[in-house]
Amino acid sequence: MNDREVVIRVSGAAGDGVQSAGQIIAKSFSRKGMNVVTYNYYQDIVRGGTSWYQIRASSDPVRSQGDGLDIVIALNKDGVQRHTNPDIDEGGASPLSKEGIVIFDKSIQGYEEHGQRYVPMPLSDIAMKYSNNALMRNTVAIGAAMASINLDFETLAGVIGDQFGSKGKIADLNVNAAKEGYDYFKKNQEPLKKNLSFGTKPKYLVGGGDAIGLGFVSGGMKFYAGYPMTPASSALMYFANHASKFDIVLKIPEDEISAINMAIGANYAGVRSATGSSGGGFSLMVEAVGLAGMLEVPLVIYEAQRPGPSTGLPTKTEQGDLNLVLGAGQGDFPRIVLAPRNVKECFELGREAMNLAARYQTPVFVMVDLYLSEHYETVDSFDLDFKIDEGKIAGDNQENFRRYEDTEDGISPRAFPGQPGLMHNEDSDEHNEFGQVVSDAVTDPRERVKAMNKRMRKMETYRKNMPPTYTYKFSDAEYAVVQWGSTAGVVEEAVDILRNKGIRVGAIEVTHVFPLNHDIGDLVRGKKKIIVVENNYGGQFDRLLRSELLVRTEPVRKYDGESFYPGQLAEEIEVVIRGGK
Amino acid sequence: MMESPKQIVKQTDYQGEVKADWCPGCGNFAQLTAVKMALADLGIEPHNVVVVSGIGCSSNFPEFIRAYGFHGLHGRSLPVASAIKWVNPKLTVLAYGGDGDGFFEGTQHFYHTAKRNVDITYMVSDNQIFGLTTGQASPTSELGMVTKTTPEGNIEPPVNPLLLALSAGATFVARAFSGDPKHIADITKKAIEHRGFSFIDVFSPCVTFNKLNTYDYFRKRVYKYEPEDPEDFAVAYKRASEWGDRIPIGIFYQKSEPTYADRDPVLSKVNLRESPYYKLKEQDLEEFL
Numbered sequence: 001m002n003d004r005e006v007v008i009r010v011s012g013a014a015g016d017g018v019q020s021a022g023q024i025i026a027k028s029f030s031r032k033g034m035n036v037v038t039y040n041y042y043q044d045i046v047r048g049g050t051s052w053y054q055i056r057a058s059s060d061p062v063r064s065q066g067d068g069l070d071i072v073i074a075l076n077k078d079g080v081q082r083h084t085n086p087d088i089d090e091g092g093a094s095p096l097s098k099e100g101i102v103i104f105d106k107s108i109q110g111y112e113e114h115g116q117r118y119v120p121m122p123l124s125d126i127a128m129k130y131s132n133n134a135l136m137r138n139t140v141a142i143g144a145a146m147a148s149i150n151l152d153f154e155t156l157a158g159v160i161g162d163q164f165g166s167k168g169k170i171a172d173l174n175v176n177a178a179k180e181g182y183d184y185f186k187k188n189q190e191p192l193k194k195n196l197s198f199g200t201k202p203k204y205l206v207g208g209g210d211a212i213g214l215g216f217v218s219g220g221m222k223f224y225a226g227y228p229m230t231p232a233s234s235a236l237m238y239f240a241n242h243a244s245k246f247d248i249v250l251k252i253p254e255d256e257i258s259a260i261n262m263a264i265g266a267n268y269a270g271v272r273s274a275t276g277s278s279g280g281g282f283s284l285m286v287e288a289v290g291l292a293g294m295l296e297v298p299l300v301i302y303e304a305q306r307p308g309p310s311t312g313l314p315t316k317t318e319q320g321d322l323n324l325v326l327g328a329g330q331g332d333f334p335r336i337v338l339a340p341r342n343v344k345e346c347f348e349l350g351r352e353a354m355n356l357a358a359r360y361q362t363p364v365f366v367m368v369d370l371y372l373s374e375h376y377e378t379v380d381s382f383d384l385d386f387k388i389d390e391g392k393i394a395g396d397n398q399e400n401f402r403r404y405e406d407t408e409d410g411i412s413p414r415a416f417p418g419q420p421g422l423m424h425n426e427d428s429d430e431h432n433e434f435g436q437v438v439s440d441a442v443t444d445p446r447e448r449v450k451a452m453n454k455r456m457r458k459m460e461t462y463r464k465n466m467p468p469t470y471t472y473k474f475s476d477a478e479y480a481v482v483q484w485g486s487t488a489g490v491v492e493e494a495v496d497i498l499r500n501k502g503i504r505v506g507a508i509e510v511t512h513v514f515p516l517n518h519d520i521g522d523l524v525r526g527k528k529k530i531i532v533v534e535n536n537y538g539g540q541f542d543r544l545l546r547s548e549l550l551v552r553t554e555p556v557r558k559y560d561g562e563s564f565y566p567g568q569l570a571e572e573i574e575v576v577i578r579g580g581k
Numbered sequence: 582m583m584e585s586p587k588q589i590v591k592q593t594d595y596q597g598e599v600k601a602d603w604c605p606g607c608g609n610f611a612q613l614t615a616v617k618m619a620l621a622d623l624g625i626e627p628h629n630v631v632v633v634s635g636i637g638c639s640s641n642f643p644e645f646i647r648a649y650g651f652h653g654l655h656g657r658s659l660p661v662a663s664a665i666k667w668v669n670p671k672l673t674v675l676a677y678g679g680d681g682d683g684f685f686e687g688t689q690h691f692y693h694t695a696k697r698n699v700d701i702t703y704m705v706s707d708n709q710i711f712g713l714t715t716g717q718a719s720p721t722s723e724l725g726m727v728t729k730t731t732p733e734g735n736i737e738p739p740v741n742p743l744l745l746a747l748s749a750g751a752t753f754v755a756r757a758f759s760g761d762p763k764h765i766a767d768i769t770k771k772a773i774e775h776r777g778f779s780f781i782d783v784f785s786p787c788v789t790f791n792k793l794n795t796y797d798y799f800r801k802r803v804y805k806y807e808p809e810d811p812e813d814f815a816v817a818y819k820r821a822s823e824w825g826d827r828i829p830i831g832i833f834y835q836k837s838e839p840t841y842a843d844r845d846p847v848l849s850k851v852n853l854r855e856s857p858y859y860k861l862k863e864q865d866l867e868e869f870l
Contacts, residue, residue: 031870204869214865220858223668246859249667249847254693258660261653265633265664268651269672271853273664291654379869384861417649417665417672418854420628425643425650428636436599437644437652 003195005058006149007066010138011083012075015047020163021073021138022053023376026205027159028151029057030378033199037489038376039065039563041093044314050078054093059197063342063489065375067094067567070192071148073141074104080111080118091562092569101148101192103141103185119144119189126180130173139174143181148192153182203378208368209234211343211379212302215350216274217246220388221300223273225251225262229281230314231370232304236276260285260301267297268426270416272354276302279321280311286328289363293333295426296404296412296455298357298364298391302350305369307561316561317371319485322540325365326514332452334362334459337514339485341470343377349511351386358391360458361411367513369535371563372486397421402433406450410457459515466517470509473499477506479577480527482520482553483534484510484541486563491533493566494573503577513541516548529554531576535563592621594647601645608759608785609639609706615757615765616675616704617646622770630673633662635687637679638713639706639785656686659694662701667842669854673773674701681711684720684740695749697841698777704769705742705780706759708787709794716790726793743821746780747814747834753779754817754834758803759786760796761830768832777840784830799828806831 008025012018022038029036034057042051056066074080082088084096096102096116106120121144123137130136139160146156157175164171206214212235216224224239226232239250253259259275266273277285282303292299303325307318325337336356340346350366357364394401394413403424405412412433415422429437430448438447472492474480483491488509498505508523510516524530530553532542537559546553554576558564595617603609620630630648634640636655643650653661662676683691683705694703710728711717717730721742725734746754753775757765765783772779784799806829808816817834842848 202870204866206869210869214861217859218861222853222856222858223664225664244846245865247847247851247853247856248859249845249853251664251667253660254689257657258690258693261657261660262664264653265651265661266668266853268661269631269665269668269854271668272858273668287654288657295651295653382861382866384863388858416854417631418629418669420626423627423647423649425652427644427650427652428654429652434598435650437641440602440641 002068003193004060004197005056005062005066006070006192006194006196007054007056007068008071008073008145009052009054009069009083010073010075011050011052011079012138013048014043014045014051016075017135017138018051018053018075021142022055024142024159024163025145026055026376028146028156029055030205031155031159031202032151033201033203034058034196034378035060035062035203036205036376036378037062037065040374042315050082052079063492064566065563067565069094069096070100071145072096072100072102073138073145074102074108075138075141077108077111080104080108084114084116085112086114091560092565093562094565094567099193103144105137121181121184123181126184127177130177136174136177139177140181143178144185147182147185148189149194149196150191153179156182203380204382205376206343206379207234207376208343208346208373210238211346212350212366212368212373213238213242214382215347216300216354217242217248218347218384218386219351219354220272221248221274221354222271223249223251223263223266224275225253225259225273226276227252227256227259227281229278231306231373232276232278232281232302234373235302256281256284257288260288264288264292264297264299267299268295272358274300274302276304278304278306279308279324282321283324290329290331290333291428292363293329293335293455294428296361297426298361300353300357301363301365303365303367304373305367307559313561315370317369317535317563318559318561319369319535320537320540320559321367322513322544325367326544333455334360334462335514336360336362336364336462337367338365339367339511339513340372341485341488341509341511343372344379344382345511346372347382355389359389359411360462361391361414362458367485369486394419394422400434403435404431404433404451404454406433406454409461410454411461463515466512469517469519469523470511471523472507472509474506474508474523477504478528479503479505479531480508480524480529481505481531481533481573482508482510482524482545484513487533487535490564490566490569494570497566497570498574503574505573505577514544516544518548520545521549524549524551529577531556531573533564533569533573535559588624588626590621590624590626592617594627595620597645597647599644603638604789606788607638608708608783608787609642611759611762612704612706612765612783612785613642613645615762615769618766619769619773620673622766623773625673629671630675631662631665633658633665633674633676635678635682636713637682639677639679640682642677656682657690658682659687659690659703663694663697663699666699666701667848667853670700670842670852676701676703678705679712680705680707680709680721680742681719684742684745691745692749695746695751695778695780698750698752698838700777700840700842702769702772702779702781705782706785707742707782708785708791709739710787710791712787712790723793741821742782743833744818747818747821751780752777752836752838753832754821755779755781755832756783756830757781758784758799758830760800764805764830771832775835777838802826802828803830806833808833811835
């Protein structure tokens with residue numbers, strides 16, 4: 001047990017208020033200046049089932065939801081049994097540690113004990129004092145959990161007050177219920193042996209979807225068209241709740257095909273716009289990705305992955321859409337794929353995507369997964385200064401305006417409806433520099449080749465301007481672990497675990513997934529093993545890496561719907577290092 | 582205050598660089614002429630016009646007119662056109678396509694764009710056949726019609742586009758015929774001036790692949806119709822259902838309703854094309870504390 005951090009899991013059925021309880025706990029820690037990562041384990045169900053919400057809070061930086069569970073708040077019997085029993089497999093999530101406590105209602109009986117501290121409490125009895133049903137028992141339990149780690153009650157009361165802020169009296173009732181739980185624990189139980197230190201400045205607690213929203217707005221986005229689909233909807237909700245404030249427009253149209261065509265239309269007319277979905281919805285958008293590539297209309301596509309095939313596991317995580325994104329659209333056209341590693345990077349790469357799309361006039365993907373889009377992390381600060389790059393835009397009134405001028409960098413000047421003297425046609429058929437179709441009467445092979453080369457040249461220009469690839473503890477590494485996107489945090493923690501065991505391993509963290517930066521080839525040269533960690537079955541990124549670099553790699557993959565956990569991942573990497581499975 | 586004089590715009594100002602390459606006698610020529618005539622008569626300058634199309638013979642239209650053109654995907658002209666109009670309401674936005682493009686592949690967009698009352702004009706060149714793919718049955722092909730894909734006769738009843746538009750909530754519903762370009766131009770002018778979604782279905786004979794619905798076929802049947810009360814939905818629905826020996830053309834229905842942008846809290850007050858970028862402030866992050 002790490003005494004500088006605490007890991008709490010709230011468990012119950014959908015409808016028990018698991019998520020809101022988890023968010024209250026998370027915010028109590030972020031307000032105390034602690035570093036927080038949350039993890040939302042839920043099912044495709046509105047009422048019932050098993051769901052839990054994990055909060056890891058530390059005095060030191062945290063990069064994953066963590067191992068070594070300290071406190072379980074179990075709102076039903078299933079929770080008591082599930083999270084204390086080491087034999088239950090939850091996809092790598094560790095059960096309650098030996099020194100941990102499980103808080104539950106005293107009416108729950110007949111569970112099997114596994115040696116941890118079981119704390120039955122009158123949760124429902126206290127809740128019923130403040131409400132005509134027992135729903136408030138989660139608030140009582142939060143009070144008890146916070147007492148067990150000696151967090152001051154005022155902080156918790158403040159968060160509860162804000163959570164129920166608009167409901168005045170309800171806020172007071174919840175604060176009082178939490179206080180009773182808090183006092184009950186203090187009076188009857190010993191606190192956990194923790195040595196948490198709190199900061200002085202509150203931190204921002206931000207969800208991945210919120211950060212995408214913030215990033216897109218910061219990057220100049222004014223129009224977003226999307227159709228609701230988990231886990232892309234967290235960003236959609238951010239736009240819904242901020243449209244009037246920022247003077248931006250959110251459109252939920254009849255389908256994803258309409259959404260992407262609307263985003264293309266708005267961009268064509270000179271307004272920065274984006275669309276987004278998960279794999280299923282994005283599959284419907286595929287044809288229009290090529291349209292943006294052909295017309296050279298900037299387009300940012302937010303792709304939030306969940307496990308497929310088909311409907312798959314709607315509330316679980318996976319990195320299984322890379323092949324889909326790389327292959328979306330017939331023919332060859334330039335595309336850029338970015339994959340943020342964490343919440344803060346959702347913001348940074350989100351707005352960078354807006355500029356890249358405008359600069360290169362082509363589809364730019366921002367790929368996350370459910371793990372990243374639906375979890376919360378603390379962020380110390382956001383750099384709000386950002387220079388919007390409009391890319392090449394033509395001045396009014398030009399003789400023989402060439403919208404698709406064959407330039408050295410492949411980038412041609414854009415012109416927007418309303419600009420005098422630049423009327424032209426943007427065509428999904430192959431076209432010449434003026435936008436005139438080259439395939440109707442007699443197909444002109446020279447014009448075709450010229451147009452293809454011009455468009456694809458933009459990728460060469462982009463490659464020259466790509467940032468170097470990130471590494472972690474890499475300078476003396478004998479073994480290279482390569483990852484992309486949201487697994488960076490857990491990979492770094494696994495690297496730390498392995499280094500503590502004396503294994504010299506380091507990580508390569510790929511945020512700019514396509515085109516792949518060939519500096520990775522230099523980084524992996526001479527390493528004893530190249531281990532590619534990926535949250536999918538087929539090794540989609542691994543294949544890209546091998547085909548681009550012609551190197552031999554070793555896979556570590558997970559496709560059970562859950563994210564990696566640091567302890568489990570370190571073990572699997574070690575197995576590969578020691579000679580394979 | 583005096584109204585500002587209309588810009589003098591000539592039909593030739595809309596003359597595209599590329600010559601239309603439809604089959605000689607194709608109904609689309611009449612529509613191209615009519616659209617240019619209407620835009621010039623209304624004094625709208627070419628740089629303020631966007632013509633958006635899908636895929637099909639008729640969808641090559643944007644290349645043949647001197648304006649801003651967008652030749653996109655089969656069936657998808659309406660979402661593109663909607664967004665263009667929303668983000669820059671100063672523009673005159675026309676969507677144009679065929680019956681396959683509008684009533685097969687893009688039906689959902691047609692229905693919902695009409696329902697939203699987006700302030701654009703949608704003209705369909707309705708030739709009851711697939712032309713560009715050389716003669717297969719389309720959504721408006723008549724029952725029993727022999728085509729390449731229906732050698733024993735078409736077994737699907739045709740769509741009535743006017744009824745579809747009316748039931749979706751379109752606020753301007755009209756029908757015209759390529760045999761009378763002046764009549765198309767008159768209707769198009771009113772359609773463009775109409776605030777809201779205006780729909781014009783144009784009988785446009787395909788001289789190459791449709792030997793049934795020819796100029797003669799329509800000349801014998803069509804007659805000009807003008808409703809006493811253009812806001813009477815029941816009458817419009819009844820007259821739009823007329824089919825057979827006598828087929829009415831004209832404006833069946835027109836009603837003033839708030840547009841989609843009128844109802845949107847942001848679009849109703851902001852021209853996104855001209856508005857400044859929103860600059861995030863520290864206060865915008867306070868909700869996360």
